[in-house]
Amino acid sequence: MAKRAVFYLALIVFMLAAPFVFPVFKTQLATVWLMIIVALTWDMTGGQMGYNSLGNITFYGTGMYVAAVVTIALVYDVGEYTGSSGGGIYEFTDGQYFAGMFLGMLVAGLFCSLIAIVIGYITFGLRGPYFAIGTLGVAIAAGELVSNWEWVGGGQGIALPVYPGDLEDGKVLFYFLFAGTGVVLFLFLKWLYTTRFGAAINAIRDDEEKAEAMGIHTLQYKLATWAMAAFFVGIAGAISAFQLIHFEPLESAYQTINLGIFMVVCALLGGKGTLWGPVVGAILFHVFKEVTWNYLLGWQWVALGALIVATVVYFEGGVVGWLMERKPHWFNLPAKADEATGEDQP
Amino acid sequence: MEQFASNFGLLLQFPVVNLKIVIDGVMIGALFALSAYGLALVWGVMNVKNLAQGDFVIAGGYVCWWLSQKGLPALLGVPIAFLVMAGIGWVVYKVVICRVIDRDLFTTLLATFGLAIIMAQMLNLMFGSDTQSVDLGYETLYFMDGFIDVPIAKLLGVLMAAALAIGVVLFMKYSRMGQAIRATAQDVRAARVLGINTDKVYAFTFSLNAAICGAAGAIIVMVWVIQPFYGITHSVRAFVIVTAAGLGNLPGVIAAGLGIGALEQYGAHIFGIGYQQAIAVLLLLLVLVFRLLQQRRVRQSLQ
Amino acid sequence: MSAIIEVDNVSKSFGGVVANTGISLSVERGTITGLIGPNGSGKTTLFNSIVGYHPIDSGSIFFEGREISTLPVQKIARLGLLRTFQQTRIYGQMTGVDNMLISLPHRKMGFADAFGRNGPEEYERAEALLEFVGLYQKRFLRAGSLSFGQQKLLEFAMALMNEPTSLLLDEPTAGINPTLINGLIDRLQRANAEFGITLFVIEHNMRVIMNMADHIYCLAHGQLLAQGSPADIQSDQRVIDAYLGAH
Structure with missing residues (x-):
């Protein structure tokens, strides 16, 4: 127990100190947290519930746009603002900026939950591959629709006001926003997976038909899980919107094959269906990506595809799954009948 | 909005426009049906939902385009794309697919999605991201006072697609390999017990699928355009068609393919070309919801 | 009657x-x-x-x-109205006790109850029913590794847990x-x-x-x-x- 406490304490200290110890890497570290958030939320449905979404990026992009629209709408007319494409002079006071940011994050999260329930109501009747393809389709379509929607800037995207004050302080703020969201999400999931809710979504993953036959409200659980995941992704999107300042619909908001697939790869690499897997995977993947990306000279996307294929084909359980096989006693896994020394009757 | 409404009004005002849209849609839909048939084949026989389907199509298109750039007759590109993609399909099966075939559905889906990314990006690196097409230089036929234009190249494309489809059907029906494929589709274990080498059957089916896609792509580059990242839209279309028609239902696949082609042309006419992917996806969701309601009536879910 | x-x-x-x-x-x-x-x-x-x-x-x-x-x-x-399957269906990756707890009668629970944890009462009931079908000794083993007959008994116990x-x-x-x-x-x-x-x-x-x-x-x-x-x-x-x- 004491060991565990020391471990968590060290993590917290590292988390708090990181942006000051490595000041050059503030934005990089923030991105790691973003990856952790999207990987953990992807794993809620993908790993714990057995519903593999390829379209969670929809919530990220929607979160960005909702936050931007809320912030602008508090002060100006959105259509005019985006129509001027940076031509007009639009000032935001500090108060307006932070009010927009706070409200934007909140509304983004709630709006994305709502969207998840609506889309989920249609797509959760779909099992297995249909769900994955359906959600991927939704993400692709959402990007195209938004990039055709002039009111939010069309293909040009939206520019938000810059952080008022020292930009380095801004980077620290964004780091802690991401980190705070990530920690809250982690603790939330740590608790959620020990409740009956967690058991129920695991049951849906293991045998949905049996779960139905036992009278579990499967649709309700599926919708609730996805809505919770969407809430956190939406918030992450909102933070990204302020961090990026200017974003486009296809390149940065609904980036289907960048972040949309990264989150899946992170979860798989770390080990899906575990609490720590997506966290480990996100950190490993981001480090791998940052170290190799620039040396691959255009071949990085090919390498990404190869990484996906290699992970699913050869490294199914991910890092944590691999550890579980090697060191089962670390994880309190249930023993198999033939391994147990039972003196009991059959 | 007014734009959409006026586009729609045009359809009512000039009924002949409808005919033009349907003819265009049906001609391109015939090619969609071809790659959808390939998807139905691998789905039915080896239970692989191939998300790289559209990228096989695009790759086949680039084979044909590259040959015509080198001065070879473009029509020769169709059989060559067929053969080249058969080879690529075989390699893909041996390297990736045969290792995921017995695993859960998402594994195959994600593995093929990874393949799709690899293929699209490699095509992008090799040929650039511009849209490409091959001009066969044939004339265009005009009907109804010039309202309806049918390029001979498109007509030729439909004929080639039909010939290929008939060839594949005959092959499946009468050849030993075709019979083995159909036997495997019905019951893998029984087929194995009866001495069919199912691994060989799988490899053959997958490379046949890639070849069909390749030929479809080679025709598409002659009658339409290709671009490295158009693959995913073709994949979505293939899924729409197969989901609508069901597995092992060739007439259904053809009908759905032609229907999707026509509906997409209508969508493009009303909403503009900028919504191409969104329209394909919307059709997918519509088909899925429809199938879902159908299933719910028989107290089942869509598996 | x-x-x-x-x-x-x-x-x-x-x-x-x-x-x-x-x-x-x-x-x-x-x-x-x-x-x-x-x-x-x-x-x-x-x-x-x-x-x-x-x-x-x-x-x-x-x-x-x-x-x-x-x-x-x-x-x-x-x-x-519950049924058991001819080909037994249990959650193979979970332990016997977890299989029992997931079978709690959801029809008697509100949505908020899902966010609660199972208390000693539920554990006792689960163990009592496992005892009832003779699986008490194996309650912490992975259910999927039990023999077919034992899985069948577990499925029966799960059905009873559901209070049909x-x-x-x-x-x-x-x-x-x-x-x-x-x-x-x-x-x-x-x-x-x-x-x-x-x-x-x-x-x-x-x-x-x-x-x-x-x-x-x-x-x-x-x-x-x-x-x-x-x-x-x-x-x-x-x-x-x-x-x-x-x-």
Whole structure:
């Protein structure tokens, strides 16, 4: 127990100190947290519930746009603002900026939950591959629709006001926003997976038909899980919107094959269906990506595809799954009948 | 909005426009049906939902385009794309697919999605991201006072697609390999017990699928355009068609393919070309919801 | 006595194959009712029709007076009508106890209850029921690694955990060690008597069903052939002919 406490304490200290110890890497570290958030939320449905979404990026992009629209709408007319494409002079006071940011994050999260329930109501009747393809389709379509929607800037995207004050302080703020969201999400999931809710979504993953036959409200659980995941992704999107300042619909908001697939790869690499897997995977993947990306000279996307294929084909359980096989006693896994020394009757 | 409404009004005002849209849609839909048939084949026989389907199509298109750039007759590109993609399909099966075939559905889906990314990006690196097409230089036929234009190249494309489809059907029906494929589709274990080498059957089916896609792509580059990242839209279309028609239902696949082609042309006419992917996806969701309601009536879910 | 499950003139065919024709029967509340018949006589089809695995062609099915023949599986399960599978279905990756806890009656819980944890009360109940079916020693083992017979017992315990009003059992003794069958009969009878669960049982083992059931229906060729007390059925010439293959 004491060991565990020391471990968590060290993590917290590292988390708090990181942006000051490595000041050059503030934005990089923030991105790691973003990856952790999207990987953990992807794993809620993908790993714990057995519903593999390829379209969670929809919530990220929607979160960005909702936050931007809320912030602008508090002060100006959105259509005019985006129509001027940076031509007009639009000032935001500090108060307006932070009010927009706070409200934007909140509304983004709630709006994305709502969207998840609506889309989920249609797509959760779909099992297995249909769900994955359906959600991927939704993400692709959402990007195209938004990039055709002039009111939010069309293909040009939206520019938000810059952080008022020292930009380095801004980077620290964004780091802690991401980190705070990530920690809250982690603790939330740590608790959620020990409740009956967690058991129920695991049951849906293991045998949905049996779960139905036992009278579990499967649709309700599926919708609730996805809505919770969407809430956190939406918030992450909102933070990204302020961090990026200017974003486009296809390149940065609904980036289907960048972040949309990264989150899946992170979860798989770390080990899906575990609490720590997506966290480990996100950190490993981001480090791998940052170290190799620039040396691959255009071949990085090919390498990404190869990484996906290699992970699913050869490294199914991910890092944590691999550890579980090697060191089962670390994880309190249930023993198999033939391994147990039972003196009991059959 | 007014734009959409006026586009729609045009359809009512000039009924002949409808005919033009349907003819265009049906001609391109015939090619969609071809790659959808390939998807139905691998789905039915080896239970692989191939998300790289559209990228096989695009790759086949680039084979044909590259040959015509080198001065070879473009029509020769169709059989060559067929053969080249058969080879690529075989390699893909041996390297990736045969290792995921017995695993859960998402594994195959994600593995093929990874393949799709690899293929699209490699095509992008090799040929650039511009849209490409091959001009066969044939004339265009005009009907109804010039309202309806049918390029001979498109007509030729439909004929080639039909010939290929008939060839594949005959092959499946009468050849030993075709019979083995159909036997495997019905019951893998029984087929194995009866001495069919199912691994060989799988490899053959997958490379046949890639070849069909390749030929479809080679025709598409002659009658339409290709671009490295158009693959995913073709994949979505293939899924729409197969989901609508069901597995092992060739007439259904053809009908759905032609229907999707026509509906997409209508969508493009009303909403503009900028919504191409969104329209394909919307059709997918519509088909899925429809199938879902159908299933719910028989107290089942869509598996 | 009143009927809890009423099957009224139900027919079901798959393509051209007729599985059930015009079957009418009723299961009295609080009893153990048997359903027998040669292989392929349509017993499992009838069970699947009752619990909602497929639509029926004609007729109607009532549970506690409510028409259920158009409801999906989960709604029927939430009414308190449960079934076990011929091919046992349990959550193989979880322990026995977890399998039991996931089987808590969700129909009696509100949505907020899902966010609670299981207290000592639930654990006690789970362990008591595992004890009841004789799996107490194996409660922390991975359920998927238990033998087929043990999985079957676990599935039975899970069904009891769900506190159903009525339970449909599809061949509960198939694949179970013959030495355990007496114990299983005893447990089924106790479940019926102590928990007040109405049991409707498909069974091939004549000794089991004759010892246990209050009333027995016999199907043959998709039709109801005979019904009555175990003694009646045993002496019914039509039943004997059906089993021996005479027509």
